[in-house]
Amino acid sequence: xNRYSYLNELNLLLLDLPEKEREDTLNYFDNYFKNHPDxxxxxxxxxxxxxxxxxxxxREKFIADGGNLTDADVFRQTEKRTSYSxxxxxxxxxxxxxxxxxxxxxxxxxxxxxxxxxxxxxxxxIMTIIIFxxxxxxxxxxxxxxxxxxxxxxxMVGAGMMMLGVSILFINLYVVIFGKGxxxxxxxxxxxxxxxxxxxxxxxx
Numbered sequence: 001x002n003r004y005s006y007l008n009e010l011n012l013l014l015l016d017l018p019e020k021e022r023e024d025t026l027n028y029f030d031n032y033f034k035n036h037p038d039x040x041x042x043x044x045x046x047x048x049x050x051x052x053x054x055x056x057x058x059r060e061k062f063i064a065d066g067g068n069l070t071d072a073d074v075f076r077q078t079e080k081r082t083s084y085s086x087x088x089x090x091x092x093x094x095x096x097x098x099x100x101x102x103x104x105x106x107x108x109x110x111x112x113x114x115x116x117x118x119x120x121x122x123x124x125x126i127m128t129i130i131i132f133x134x135x136x137x138x139x140x141x142x143x144x145x146x147x148x149x150x151x152x153x154x155x156m157v158g159a160g161m162m163m164l165g166v167s168i169l170f171i172n173l174y175v176v177i178f179g180k181g182x183x184x185x186x187x188x189x190x191x192x193x194x195x196x197x198x199x200x201x202x203x204x205x
Contacts, residue, residue, distance in 0.1 A: 002041045003033045006051055013055035017062060025058060121174075128170040135163030 001009075007026055014022045033044055048054065142156025 001045060003030070003044075006033075006041075006045060010051040010055055013051055014058065017059065021062065029054075124170065124174055128167050128174065131163050131170065132167035135160045135167055138163060 007030060010029065011022065011026055014025060017025075029048070032048065033041065036044060039047075137160075138156050139160025142153045142158075142160055145153030145156055147153070
């Protein structure tokens with residue numbers, strides 16, 4: 001949702017308000033967007049709240065005040081969120097000594113998981129190579145046995161093809177998990193932390 005769709009939705013939700021109050025509210029939100037060019041529109045929306053939240057609060061305040069609507073009424077929710085952001089900053093500073101051992105423990109867990117994951121990748125890779133090479137060897141031996149002992153040859157050919165199929169399955173799983181799945185997970189985690197950091201910076205402004 002961008003600035004224009006946000007204002008349009010807010011306008012539709014406030015159609016029951018007088019035109020002047022509705023225009024003043026929309027202008028206030030529009031100026032708020034324009035006065036923060038260092039924030040993206042998505043970050044701004046996270047700070048000020050959704051159109052439905054603001055419309056409900058503004059309409060209730062308008063009715064409670066007997067038709068009077070001030071700028072403070074429009075952005076009271078934003079002010080609350082900003083104050084909560086400062087509260088979180090103060091709490092983070094006061095609890096900083098606690099977060100150090102927690103951070104060290106999390107780092108140790110991450111390193112351990114990376115080591116285990118590397119070992120798992122190595123083991124899976126070696127097993128896949130062994131099964132693949134073994135399958136080819138048994139398949140070739142089975143083809144040769146077909147001309148000597150057909151029943152044994154057929155059995156060995158079947159076993160070799162089965163081993164090749166299993167090795168191909170492992171290769172596909174290896175590519176999907178380690179080649180696509182894990183990098184995608186890392187990107188999502190990185191994007192999550194990046195989004196939270198931007199959101200926090202936006203609320204502090």
